[in-house]
Amino acid sequence: MSESDVTRGGLRGARPGRDAVTGAQDAGRSRRGRRRRGRGRGEQPMVPEARFSSYYGRPILNKPTWQALDIAGYLFLGGLAGASSLLAAGGQASGRPGLARVAKLGAAGAISGSLGALVHDLGRPARFLNMLRVFKPTSPMSMGSWLLAGYAPLTMAAAAADVTGRARVAGAGATAAAACLGPAVATYTAVLLSDTAVPSWHEGYRELPFVFAGSASSAAAGLALACAPAGQTAPARRMAVLGAGLELGAFQLMKRRMGLVAEPFEQGGPHRLLRAAELLTAGGAALAAYPGTGRRRGRACAVAAGVALLTGSAALRFGVFHAGVASAEDPRYTVVPQRERLRARTG
């Protein structure tokens, strides 16, 4: 094996290690007979398992270190706040002060909660201001931080002006400005998830912003239905129906488009969460569409619709979060689609 000479001057010739030839005898025999395949993880998959190899079934990706409560909560609260800002501005412009107040308080409260969750999830919470150290369009988290840095104070100013009844003009301006940023706050979180190597998040990048937009509307509508005076909730009812439709439709489309990596959405815990989200959102929207008869019944109906819509939206975010983590933990979802892509490319 060694083609080198050890001399007084040191090693001459080829380095033995570098140029050793492994098992070189039988020229040209293909070794396609590989028997290795990933181990299943207890569960029997519904579709016939695509054959693939893996390193002892271990994941290829490092799964997100994020805490479900913090990050799924952040997504939910961000959506609630963003869409509430729309209801706030609309309520204010259309002379529905009760609706506007609930929405303004909702937006300010939700965005504070979401910021709290974000900071809590940092490994070094004391360094949260480092988020504003750079402005980086390639980082959705950086863009989101700047967005929130602009948006959160606006919602608070709007809420404060409304509650205190002072600085009405400034308050109205803040409300309008928050409504301009709100939709971005509600949808950028989809980019936050998609801009990762996590298969079930990345592959949904086309539809996920629409799912989140719909989910944000149904949450904001739910809050307004549950808390605003009954006479002023007509826009919230309409928003609930439109939002639920957008959310459910976009989600179905997304799953159909994603192929294999849609599987984590339809298995185990994430599936239960998403199924619950579907039922709650659809049920909440149906309840919202019916104003109900009589005062007491109407009120109860609206509260039930609101609670269903809010929990539905939260369940959707947790479902999407956990499905992504599950897709990162199973090498199947990394290997199989990439193999298919390679095969398609090389023909």
Next chain:
Amino acid sequence: MSEGDTTAVSATGGEPPPSGNLLSGPQPNVAGAAGYPDAPPRVGFFTDTSVCIGCKACEVACKEWNAVPEDGLELTGMSYDNTQGLGADTWRHVAFIEQRLPETGREPGGGHEGFDAFEAARNLGTSPSPSPSPSPDGAISPVSPDGRTELRWLMSSDVCKHCTHAGCLDVCPTGALFRTEFGTVVVQADVCNGCGYCVPACPYGVIDQRKEDGRVWKCTLCYDRLGVGMEPACAKSCPTDSIQFGPLEELRARAAARVAQLHAAGVTEARLYGESPQDGVGGDGAFFLLLDEPEVYGLPPDPVVTTRDLPAMWRHAAVAAVSLAALGVASFAGRRR
């Protein structure tokens, strides 16, 4: 970096200009694109797994030099690999794959029954090793009459790929991850706030968060050693030169020659992984010679930097945001109640 006899880069005098697209595709001048006007040539690793003996000297040297803490003493029971994978406290990981393959009649045969080691040792260097009977043509498995299979061990020292387009670096919101003048990717521990975004952004599962400390850690390609002209600790310690360090251009040339050599010797399964600037991450700064499919070693077969699709993601999100605003307006349109 010392043994640069024919590096294409230094021969042409200076780096090629950075290519326009900063998110994906070939990028001949990473350091230039990151804002270093006259950077030294890009350096990296060529890990030739065909000569790796699985001694883990690299793992140890890395831990020692970089003072990486202990990461749990676990016995996996799956193989001799108890390190398991790259993470915050494992910057070099030696994968260890035990494969049962159909008997191929190659030198390191399977069953050793009836093999006299002393006899073989006596003949060492004097006579050519007895060549095993050739396997029947076209047969796949099992080719030996008694159904015996051959055992082979694949060993490979995995590391951060120091991608040309690094997902971790792209998504870091604080600028803690940065591109060095050597074209490598390094975390600044004093800036990282532990947001954890880089962890799921890495298509190879390299970078991870250290729980006790909250921040993320990964291979620095021994940035401190590079700065004073020394090669990284793992490459230095590798007894078989499986880990080779040097200017990337030179490593690529060397790797191509090595693959040709192995192919000529009949090791047709030898292939390079991560070396092509045309791949989904624009080529790895640390690339490999493998003897099986990448996924067998726990590597993704066709990794793509997630930010390649970021412009499309922003576009979709913008349309969704406008739709949401329209939905808000529509909710207030229509008859008053």
